[in-house]
Amino acid sequence: MLEIQELSKSYGKTLAVDKVSFFVPDGQVGILLGPNGAGKSTIIKSIAGLLRYKGRIGIQGILAKDLAAKKIFAYVPEIPAMFEALTVREHIEYVRKAYGSSITDEEVETILKRFELEDKQEKLGNELSKGMMQKVSICCALAVKPKVMLLDEPMVGLDPRAIKELKEVVLELRNSGVTVLISTHMLEMVEDLWDVMFVMEKGQIIGSYQKSEVGEKDLDALFFEMTGGERA
Amino acid sequence: MKALMYLTKRSFVNNLKKALHKPITLLLMIFLTAYAIFVVFGIGMLMKELHFDSVQGLVVFVTLWTLYIFLSNFLSYSSRKGVIFRQGHAHFVFTAPISPKLVLLHSAWMNYIISLVISVVFAIMGVTVFGVALWRMFLFFLTGCMLEIVCECSIMVWFYTNEKLSEKAVKVLGWGIKGFLAAITLVIFLYFRREGISLGSASAFFDWPVLQMLPLVGWNISIYRLILLGPTTLNLIGSVLYLVSVAVLVFIVFRMKCDGGYYEEAAKFADDYVEMKKKKNNGEMVTRIGEKRRAFRKVNNAYDAKGAKAIFSRQLLEYKKEKYFIFSKMTVFSLVLAAIMAYTMRESAVDSGVPQFFLLGIIAYMCLVMSGYMGKWEKELQNPYLFLIPDKAYKKLWYATAMEHVKAMLDGTIMCVSIGFAWGVSPVYVVQTILIYTVLQANRLYMRVLAQCLVGNLLGKAGQDIIRVLMQMVILGIGITLAVVIGMLVNINLIFPVTLIYTFVVTVLLGLIASVRFDTMEQLA
Numbered sequence: 001m002l003e004i005q006e007l008s009k010s011y012g013k014t015l016a017v018d019k020v021s022f023f024v025p026d027g028q029v030g031i032l033l034g035p036n037g038a039g040k041s042t043i044i045k046s047i048a049g050l051l052r053y054k055g056r057i058g059i060q061g062i063l064a065k066d067l068a069a070k071k072i073f074a075y076v077p078e079i080p081a082m083f084e085a086l087t088v089r090e091h092i093e094y095v096r097k098a099y100g101s102s103i104t105d106e107e108v109e110t111i112l113k114r115f116e117l118e119d120k121q122e123k124l125g126n127e128l129s130k131g132m133m134q135k136v137s138i139c140c141a142l143a144v145k146p147k148v149m150l151l152d153e154p155m156v157g158l159d160p161r162a163i164k165e166l167k168e169v170v171l172e173l174r175n176s177g178v179t180v181l182i183s184t185h186m187l188e189m190v191e192d193l194w195d196v197m198f199v200m201e202k203g204q205i206i207g208s209y210q211k212s213e214v215g216e217k218d219l220d221a222l223f224f225e226m227t228g229g230e231r232a
Numbered sequence: 233m234k235a236l237m238y239l240t241k242r243s244f245v246n247n248l249k250k251a252l253h254k255p256i257t258l259l260l261m262i263f264l265t266a267y268a269i270f271v272v273f274g275i276g277m278l279m280k281e282l283h284f285d286s287v288q289g290l291v292v293f294v295t296l297w298t299l300y301i302f303l304s305n306f307l308s309y310s311s312r313k314g315v316i317f318r319q320g321h322a323h324f325v326f327t328a329p330i331s332p333k334l335v336l337l338h339s340a341w342m343n344y345i346i347s348l349v350i351s352v353v354f355a356i357m358g359v360t361v362f363g364v365a366l367w368r369m370f371l372f373f374l375t376g377c378m379l380e381i382v383c384e385c386s387i388m389v390w391f392y393t394n395e396k397l398s399e400k401a402v403k404v405l406g407w408g409i410k411g412f413l414a415a416i417t418l419v420i421f422l423y424f425r426r427e428g429i430s431l432g433s434a435s436a437f438f439d440w441p442v443l444q445m446l447p448l449v450g451w452n453i454s455i456y457r458l459i460l461l462g463p464t465t466l467n468l469i470g471s472v473l474y475l476v477s478v479a480v481l482v483f484i485v486f487r488m489k490c491d492g493g494y495y496e497e498a499a500k501f502a503d504d505y506v507e508m509k510k511k512k513n514n515g516e517m518v519t520r521i522g523e524k525r526r527a528f529r530k531v532n533n534a535y536d537a538k539g540a541k542a543i544f545s546r547q548l549l550e551y552k553k554e555k556y557f558i559f560s561k562m563t564v565f566s567l568v569l570a571a572i573m574a575y576t577m578r579e580s581a582v583d584s585g586v587p588q589f590f591l592l593g594i595i596a597y598m599c600l601v602m603s604g605y606m607g608k609w610e611k612e613l614q615n616p617y618l619f620l621i622p623d624k625a626y627k628k629l630w631y632a633t634a635m636e637h638v639k640a641m642l643d644g645t646i647m648c649v650s651i652g653f654a655w656g657v658s659p660v661y662v663v664q665t666i667l668i669y670t671v672l673q674a675n676r677l678y679m680r681v682l683a684q685c686l687v688g689n690l691l692g693k694a695g696q697d698i699i700r701v702l703m704q705m706v707i708l709g710i711g712i713t714l715a716v717v718i719g720m721l722v723n724i725n726l727i728f729p730v731t732l733i734y735t736f737v738v739t740v741l742l743g744l745i746a747s748v749r750f751d752t753m754e755q756l757a
Contacts, residue, residue: 070329081319085243098235
């Protein structure tokens with residue numbers, strides 16, 4: 001589970017996130033939505049431990065900044081940044097060592113195959129295209145075998161097959177009890193995935209829905225209903 | 233730690249493999265190593281010439297080094313910019329279950345290597361140039377690469393992980409150190425100007441007890457003096473204080489809690505570092521990492537240029553929006569350099585009776601010194617719209633670089649007029665030198681484009697620069713020889729116009745050839 005309590009973050013005098021609280025239970029997929037500048041990235045980076053903040057972030061009940069919490073947490077950033085002189089396989093090997101992950105060689109092969117990277121294993125970080133970097137980033141996150149996974153705009157740059165694969169992976173993770181939080185603008189891409197959604201505006205959560213509560217309404221409609229905008 | 237070691241080891245091995253596959257990189261490394269040895273050897277010779285080749289000479293050298301480097305490191309760590317983090321760190325390391333202190337200590341490996349190399353250089357020079365006993369230099373080496381690194385690490389961890397240190401306190405500390413360094417530089421300059429540079433005057437200055445009493449940095453100097461010169465009451469007390477301070481620092485930072493708060497600055501540093509590298513590769517002048525976002529002025533501009541001329545109009549509009557129009561750091565640099573040159577070379581230039589040739593020499597030297605600086609125009613080549621403009625390639629080249637010629641003329645005017653005025657050079661020569669400088673800078677621009685065309689990415693940026701400098705030196709060498717021969721055989725006053733006409737013709741030809749690069753985005757090689 002992922003719990004955010006009274007999270008606030010300022011950049012100088014600008015308040016980017018104002019006392020935000022939300023909760024994603026075990027085995028559920030949460031979607032974080034909101035227009036540009038709403039504060040989604042700040043929340044994501046705070047959860048990932050890349051920013052100072054006020055409030056509390058808990059991963060499976062442990063403070064997010066504790067090493068024990070980091071060990072069960074995986075993060076796919078919006079813009080992947082590879083180590084230039086490390087190959088695809090070495091990135092995964094590094095993750096395996098850093099997290100003490102129990103992932104086996106066979107499982108690594110399977111993940112790489114699913115994202116069509118099995119023949120790119122010896123490619124260096126600076127030889128990869130943006131889409132390939134995104135795939136490596138996802139594979140590395142999966143190699144952690146996390147209990148909580150955070151994905152920031154994960155579909156950007158991916159080809160249709162990889163998007164399909166990623167959706168399947170997210171559903172598999174959910175079914176195995178992993179908590180997933182996805183921040184995205186591509187509503188149609190997460191339509192079949194979400195269990196709970198949070199809509200942000202001007203640094204605050206302006207509303208949330210459980211999928212079980214909304215019946216047949218699609219994400220698009222719910223989002224614009226809340227933000228007051230019009231559907232395209 | 234195992235993961236971080238793996239990261240460093242694999243990066244090193246892969247980089248080495250890549251270097252072996254690219255012989256030019258290896259050649260460049262060998263060339264740079266040879267150049268470094270040459271520089272060290274040159275310093276050694278200089279020390280001998282100045283009669284600094286004794287233990288006292290080394291003490292002077294070490295004191296100066298410690299004062300500036302120790303305090304500069306202190307400054308960079310206090311602003312949390314002393315360790316190079318990459319964007320990959322923010323993605324894969326900061327989020328991993330690795331102690332933030334360990335991440336910091338491990339990421340600073342480059343700093344340790346530099347300290348180690350410097351200690352080795354000092355040790356070798358100590359024995360070979362300064363004639364210090366081997367055992368003393370061994371102790372010196374151990375102090376430099378162990379005790380000092382431990383001290384540096386402790387200071388680094390203290391600044392990075394100290395969440396109680398306010399931004400204001402860091403700023404005050406930074407200005408304090410900068411002020412101290414500026415003051416000590418001024419004192420050193422004035423002192424040596426009055427006393428002259430000799431071992432006696434230098435030793436008298438650096439033996440000043442106050443220097444050894446400065447907290448930490450002075451105590452560090454004390455320990456080196458103890459090793460090199462033997463014990464005195466002052467250096468013994470200083471050394472003990474240094475050892476105690478390092479031990480206390482280690483204890484404090486070991487006990488300090490750190491939950492990775494510094495990752496915020498480190499991730500920003502990684503982004504700024506990439507930005508800085510990109511700007512440097514584009515040939516822009518970068519003086520610091522993480523430059524503030526520039527504010528632009530509001531300008532109402534009629535934008536009616538057509539074809540390639542639109543490139544010039546757009547550049548002009550951009551410059552109008554700049555705070556200082558076309559005046560840049562380069563203008564300030566030119567002014568400072570002109571003042572230094574005018575002052576230091578005044579006697580020789582005026583006494584020679586031909587100060588105009590000194591001026592010409594300085595201008596030619598400046599064109600070589602500023603070889604890395606390119607200005608805004610090179611960005612044009614990365615912009616696909618440039619190639620889509622329906623106009624002739626040579627026109628695009630001209631309009632894309634025209635503003636640079638104006639800027640070069642401005643910088644040249646500042647330099648030539650200041651130096652010419654100080655040396656009493658005839659205005660006719662000053663005007664001709666300004667024109668030669670402008671043409672030489674244009675020559676440099678076009679030569680660079682040509683080098684890109686010829687070698688492309690095959691030899692990398694460094695290879696392109698080497699090719700460009702070689703070509704430029706050959707072409708200018710021919711011109712200078714031609715001008716000197718005509719000057720000697722016909723009339724010495726012809727040297728300036730011949731140089732100007734020759735460089736102009738060559739530059740126009742180069743420009744026409746280089747304009748091929750503006751035809752298609754793809755490089756020829």
